[in-house]
Amino acid sequence: MSDTCTQPSVPIAPSRLRRxxxxxxxxxxxxxxxxxxxxxxxxxxQSRNGMMLRHARQGFLFLAMGVYFLACWRRGGQTLPMKTWNIRLTDRGGQPLRGTRMALRYVLLWPLPLLTALLIGGLSRAIGWPSLDLLIVAAPFSIFIWTWFDPQRQFLHDRLLGTELHDLRLPTP
Structure with missing residues (x-):
């Protein structure tokens, strides 16, 4: 007799709220x-203010954040917040990520929020409402848009790279 209550063969992604x-x-x-x-x-x-060497500063901070994420993902596929919320980053086979794929994931995470920020800034200037610039705080959350269309609720950059976020609270199939 076969069991009709089988677990899904696809890993369950963490909820949007937990992410x-x-x-x-x-x-x-x-x-x-x-x-x-x-x-x-x-x-x-020897910079004296935030506008000195502005582009070099932005590049340096981008690299510093990248080092933080790559160092964390390299050790078990989790940052401290991911450990707290029981979320792990793996490839589609459930294996830890290595080298180039981790770096590409970090880089591909940026285009959608940056485009959203650019759109908000352009819209603010076009309609003449400077207060609309306050919506810039919502730009990082634009990465969630793709999760409404993806069958496994993964981010677009994860779908493109063959990586996945796993909910560690649920049993794996």
Missing amino acids: FACMMYEGVLLFGVIFLAGYLFDTLT
Whole structure:
């Protein structure tokens, strides 16, 4: 007799709410990473204000955040917030990520939020409502749009790279 209640063969992605909470926690930790990296940059370059060497600073902070994420993902596929919320990053086979794929995931995470921020800024200038610029805080959450269309609720950058976020609270098939 066959069992009609079988578990799905597709890993279950964490809920959007849990990923959102993880992002908020990640933002708190990134504040510290960016503060320390900015302090290091200012010390090394003798910058006196945030507008000096602005593009170099942005590049340095981008690399500092990348080092943070790659170092965390390399050790078990989790940052501290991902551990707290029981979320793990793996490839589609459930194996840990290595090298190039981790770096590509970090880079591919950025285009959608940056395009959303550009759209918000352009719309604000076009209609003449500077207060619309406040919506810029919503730009990072634009990565969630794709999860409404993806059958496994994965992010677009994960779908493109063959990576997945797994909910560790649920049993794996």
